[in-house]
Amino acid sequence: xxxxxxxxxxxxxLLAVVLAVIWEALHLVVGDLALTSPWQTALAAAALLRSPxxxxxxxxxxxxxxxxxxxxxxLGLPVGVLLGAHRLSGEVAEPVLVALYSIPKIALxxxxxxxxGIGMAAKVAxxxxxxxxxxxxxxxxxxxxxxxxxxxxxRVLRLPxxxxxxxxxxxAAVPGIVTGLRVGxxxxxxxxxxxxxxxxxxxxxxxxxxxxxxxxxxxxxxxTLILVAVAVAVSVxxxxxxxxxxxxxxxxx
Amino acid sequence: xxxxxxxxxxxxxxxxxxxxxxxxxxxxxxxRLLPPSAMVLGLGPLLTSATMLAQVARTLAxxxxxxxLAVMVGFVVGAVxxxxxxxxxxxxxxxxxxxxxxxxxxxxxxIVVLGLNRYPRIAIGFLLAVVxxxxxxxxxxxxxxxxxxxxxRVLRLSxxxxxRRVILPHAVLYVSTGLKLAVAYAFIGVIxxxxxxxxxxxxxxxxxxxxxxxxxxxxxxxxxVLLVSSSLTLALxxxxxxxVARQTTQEAR
Amino acid sequence: MRQPHxxxxxxxxxxxxxxxxxxxxxxGPIDLTLAHGEFFAVVGPSGCGKSTLLELVAxxxxxxxxxxxxxxxxxxxxxxxxxxxxxxxxxxxxxxxxHDNVAFGLRQRGxxxxxxxxxxxxxxxxxxxAGFASAYPAQLSGGxxxxxxxxxxxxxxxxxxxxxxxxxxxxxxxxxLMGDELLKLWRTTGATxxxxxxxxxxxxxxxxxxxVMSARPGxxxxxxxxxxxxxxxxxxxxxxxxxxxxxxxxxxxxxxSMAALAxxxxxx
Numbered sequence: 001x002x003x004x005x006x007x008x009x010x011x012x013x014l015l016a017v018v019l020a021v022i023w024e025a026l027h028l029v030v031g032d033l034a035l036t037s038p039w040q041t042a043l044a045a046a047a048l049l050r051s052p053x054x055x056x057x058x059x060x061x062x063x064x065x066x067x068x069x070x071x072x073x074x075l076g077l078p079v080g081v082l083l084g085a086h087r088l089s090g091e092v093a094e095p096v097l098v099a100l101y102s103i104p105k106i107a108l109x110x111x112x113x114x115x116x117g118i119g120m121a122a123k124v125a126x127x128x129x130x131x132x133x134x135x136x137x138x139x140x141x142x143x144x145x146x147x148x149x150x151x152x153x154x155r156v157l158r159l160p161x162x163x164x165x166x167x168x169x170x171x172a173a174v175p176g177i178v179t180g181l182r183v184g185x186x187x188x189x190x191x192x193x194x195x196x197x198x199x200x201x202x203x204x205x206x207x208x209x210x211x212x213x214x215x216x217x218x219x220x221x222x223x224t225l226i227l228v229a230v231a232v233a234v235s236v237x238x239x240x241x242x243x244x245x246x247x248x249x250x251x252x253x
Numbered sequence: 254x255x256x257x258x259x260x261x262x263x264x265x266x267x268x269x270x271x272x273x274x275x276x277x278x279x280x281x282x283x284x285r286l287l288p289p290s291a292m293v294l295g296l297g298p299l300l301t302s303a304t305m306l307a308q309v310a311r312t313l314a315x316x317x318x319x320x321x322l323a324v325m326v327g328f329v330v331g332a333v334x335x336x337x338x339x340x341x342x343x344x345x346x347x348x349x350x351x352x353x354x355x356x357x358x359x360x361x362x363x364i365v366v367l368g369l370n371r372y373p374r375i376a377i378g379f380l381l382a383v384v385x386x387x388x389x390x391x392x393x394x395x396x397x398x399x400x401x402x403x404x405x406r407v408l409r410l411s412x413x414x415x416x417r418r419v420i421l422p423h424a425v426l427y428v429s430t431g432l433k434l435a436v437a438y439a440f441i442g443v444i445x446x447x448x449x450x451x452x453x454x455x456x457x458x459x460x461x462x463x464x465x466x467x468x469x470x471x472x473x474x475x476x477x478v479l480l481v482s483s484s485l486t487l488a489l490x491x492x493x494x495x496x497v498a499r500q501t502t503q504e505a506r
Numbered sequence: 507m508r509q510p511h512x513x514x515x516x517x518x519x520x521x522x523x524x525x526x527x528x529x530x531x532x533x534g535p536i537d538l539t540l541a542h543g544e545f546f547a548v549v550g551p552s553g554c555g556k557s558t559l560l561e562l563v564a565x566x567x568x569x570x571x572x573x574x575x576x577x578x579x580x581x582x583x584x585x586x587x588x589x590x591x592x593x594x595x596x597x598x599x600x601x602x603x604x605h606d607n608v609a610f611g612l613r614q615r616g617x618x619x620x621x622x623x624x625x626x627x628x629x630x631x632x633x634x635x636a637g638f639a640s641a642y643p644a645q646l647s648g649g650x651x652x653x654x655x656x657x658x659x660x661x662x663x664x665x666x667x668x669x670x671x672x673x674x675x676x677x678x679x680x681x682x683l684m685g686d687e688l689l690k691l692w693r694t695t696g697a698t699x700x701x702x703x704x705x706x707x708x709x710x711x712x713x714x715x716x717x718v719m720s721a722r723p724g725x726x727x728x729x730x731x732x733x734x735x736x737x738x739x740x741x742x743x744x745x746x747x748x749x750x751x752x753x754x755x756x757x758x759x760x761x762x763s764m765a766a767l768a769x770x771x772x773x774x
Contacts, residue, residue: 008342011342011346015343015344015346015347018343019347030365030366034362034365034366035362088256088257088260091255092260092261095261095487095490096265098433098486098487099482099483099486099487102433102436102437102441102482102483102485102486103437103478103479103482104440104441104444104456104478104482105441106441106444106445106449106456107444107448107456107459107474107475107478108475109448109463110460110462110463110471111286114286115285185353186350186352186353189353189355190353190354190355193355194445197449208355208358209449212358212360212361212449212450215361215364215365217362217365220358223358224354224355228354231350231354232346232350232353235349235350235353236346236350239346239349398595398597400593400595401597403561403591403593403597404591406565406566407566407585408610408614408662409584409585410614414614418614419599422599422601422602423600423601425601426600426601498644499642499644500600500642500643500644
């Protein structure tokens, strides 16, 4: 392994240890009722993963997140690219997108439920509305930011449109687009979870909501631990791709 | 207003008119979606009702506190991290994956620790907003061009003066992005917390209206939330364009 | 005879190696003396260490070997009082207006406000920026920003002015005019000037003496005296002697630049 990979591995381990220590300290201060200890949580998480009751929920959520993400990207990416490429449209749409990004989507939750009814459709819709906006915004900015000099270079090289897109536009815009995909995934995941918390009988969000209702901290924390582990793993993998595409520049969070 | 502004107004107007038509024609049932005109009219009784206004004020106050805390703490932490690169390297993956964590699950924890009052909600809003602030602060400090630091040395500024008169003003220019996000996230966090598990604030009122099938109250409330959060964000966006934009070149932004 | 204004004795600069790269000898050994009030230009191929030389004189870098002396005192890691630097990159403070940028150093020193206003106004007029006092640097062109940085340096009346390719971003005609302005300022202030440039004709017109540097690690191959009168400007381009000077410069630099560009050569 390269020295840098070793160092980042050690850093990651260090971070995990520090977090665990802080967690344990907090637990000792506030007690079991408020915060289960890290060790108990880990055990509970392992038990959950072994339990046959958990996996149907996980599958339900996983399916919902996947559908929501595909929709978010399928809608957000082309819209973002088009808005970035066509200057006037981008100018018209930008404040709208910024406003949409800042809206507390949970306020729209009742609307979604009323329009889609209870069930998978509502969950997916909720997840989608969380993810679609950042995907679009990042894609738009990535395409906009393409230096005009690249387009002029393409004209000098007399590239036809498809070659232009493939060999210049996409490579130039992909790093920014991937950042949007990464942020969009995190938000879609959280959005879908929130969507599952009400008016659902299945899914990890439902399990969470039940546990929150009775202050079952052990379940809350063990489920969250599993969720965070999955989300972070996906995020780190995407981050690696993001970093490589940016050739060393710091990616946005 | 610019040409883009007119187009935007026209497009939104057309959309609203279309929804209005669909509702009035009975294609979309009022049990699902209230016509936009009714939503707007419903704002009147809302804004004149003392109890409602009190709830709005409560939510805004909570958002304000969460935001103020997030901005101050976020800036300081960001500044400190930028001065300690080793620590920063360890913490960075946490910052980047942070938004994949469903922060709202810690609400019960905060209730146990802080009590059944407004502080858990503020805590959630704070937690969501603070990382956006930290990341954009780091960005601001990162981007101080070496030539400005050299200029500070040529002008024989002490370390403290360099931080105060060169690094800080420069970082502040780039912090406006984080500020926008912090506002949005503070809103999202507080309202989500209110919605999920609270007896107070607009989020709670929305949940209450929804559970009681009270569309006539529900939709105007949702509209109110959308209007408040959008106008705040857009006001910040406009301020950034006017004041910050004239201080930063296109490449730097 | 008066003491030299600045001296470099056996100065070398070696950048220490990191995990991936071996140590890099950027410069030296260099011996150079700057007389009070002279205009000295340095030319050399890319990567020869011209900017490093300037930063060593300014005290922004410390020599690995040898020493730098300014006004009789050794320069050690700190920029001495009386030194001004105009950098190649845009050093404008984006958050401050043009006026506040130029006033920055004066305010730093505690100069009274009335005096500050007067001197800033005069510096801006001199650099042709009088109408832009309340504009922000981002609203100015690159050339204007550079002029603002020069104004910011000059308003502090430095005794030694160091310029690192200040006109690099400008077109030839503007460069020649800016060069004339620089000469005027030099005559008025009586400061010593060290100018780094890659433009041979610029060095030949502006300078009393021109130091020619070799490819990396840069050493002084030659110092050419121009014998120009103090009262000069870009109309020197008409003079036949100018061609001779630039020819001598190019004779050195052609060889050094080719060496720098060759595979395994020193070009960064």
